[in-house]
Amino acid sequence: MSDIQILDDLLQRHGSDFIHAAYFAILGRAPDPEGLRYYLGRLSAGYGKRSIVAQIARSPERLQRSRYLLSIPDDAAFVTAAYHALLGRAPDPDGFQHYTDFLRQGGDRRTMLDDVAASPEAQARAPKQARFEAELAALVEEEKKACHWFWRWFARGERLERQLHRLETELGRLAQATAATCADIKARLLHLEARLEQSLSPEASVTADGPSPSVPPQHLASLSPNAQRIYRYLLAAANR
Structure with a gap:
């Protein structure tokens, strides 16, 4: 996924290729089966790619990315995720073997991350990554504003629905009270009629x-x- 340098590179992908590219570019890992199925379903339902990118970018995993990386239990999976996060690609065989051996021999994961981040490849990629991060942040902010207007409209609809429900409830109570009053009047009239007939x-x-x-x-x-x-x-x- 090293060809994802700007946001447009990501948005030009389609289907499962788009979801895989979004996960690697934003979370530094391949999508899990549930995530892949979920976002493919949203694509099929007509949700825009920008909305999906913003949703992945707002995920708790994204917001705590370094913590998530360090929480990966398997060393091999951690090395793979670190490469995607810092270099935007899968590890080459030599690098994968080197860092896997380093960790299995007691090496510190933060030291490994610092080492990869200091590599010439990571340094050369830094400006492009910074541009991507800036574009991603702008997209998230744009989607947040759009959702803000949507949720304001939705909340207004919810308030109207609650008011209609209260009105229906009050009308129901009024109907019950009216029916009880009519029944009482009818009973009184029947009683009066019986007394008149008796007289x-x-x-x-x-x-x-x-x-x-x-x-x-x-x-x-x-x-x-x-x-x-x-x-x-x-x-x-x-x-x-």
């Missing part, structure tokens, strides 16, 4: 002063003044 039955008593309601006075008193007037009017009309 209009043949057994209803009539006095000299006019019809005498068969409803007990204490029940009649529980009605509103209008209901009492209607009751007396209907009772009088029925006994004429």
